[in-house]
Amino acid sequence: METTPARPTAAEAQAALDSVAESRKTLAPYVRSPWWLYPAQGLGTAAFVIGLAFTATHPSWGTSILAVAIVVLSVLPMLQQRPGRVVLDVYTHRGSRGTALVYVLIFGLVVATALVLNAYTAADWIVYLAGAASFVLTVVMGPIMDARLERAIRDGR
């Protein structure tokens, strides 16, 4: 068992704070998501958009696609729990939540735009385009969020 003084001096307290900061930095190499995560999530978001938009117009398979998308998006976080890494929420961590918010807002905008335009025009290609945009958005923004998170941890922010 380690022994510690009951009350550290100011210098010892500062040294302890420094060790906390250094320990956090050692996490940086472990926070990157596996390579397949964002492509898989992109497929899930694309299926979500397409399924949601087609639930009314093509209920037979629109609902099925939506259900599959929800399952995929729910299961993906659990698949990240593998040895050699840590589990943290890239959407809420202070180092990446700003970028995550931008991602979520753009995704919401894509979904809303697709639903509205599809409702007025009944053009299916708008929905497929929105699905493709969701995939690209996720594949691009995902690694950016990871990089922001890694940098924040490395910089001790």
Place this chain on the structure above:
Amino acid sequence: MADGFNELIHAPIRLRICAILAEVNEAEFGTVRDALGLSDSVLSKHLKVLEDAGYVSLRKGTVDTRTRTWATLTKPGRAAFKGHIGALRALAASADALD
């Protein structure tokens, strides 16, 4: 004693373990061990102390047919660590006030 100062957490290795766990939702045993450069036995011993205090919860899981252990800082653990960091900051700042 400064408010929030926690002798159990203040032990150097436990402080470093808590620093990592406070940053994540959950960390696998091997990751904490490698990140901090500890041996299995030392990390196990300190995680047990933190677990007994109710600051850490440990969960076993199977990955690729091998059993892995995942550690999480509990809600009381997060509160205690936050309080301890606040106490350390106050102590460190006291030197500046005396200058």
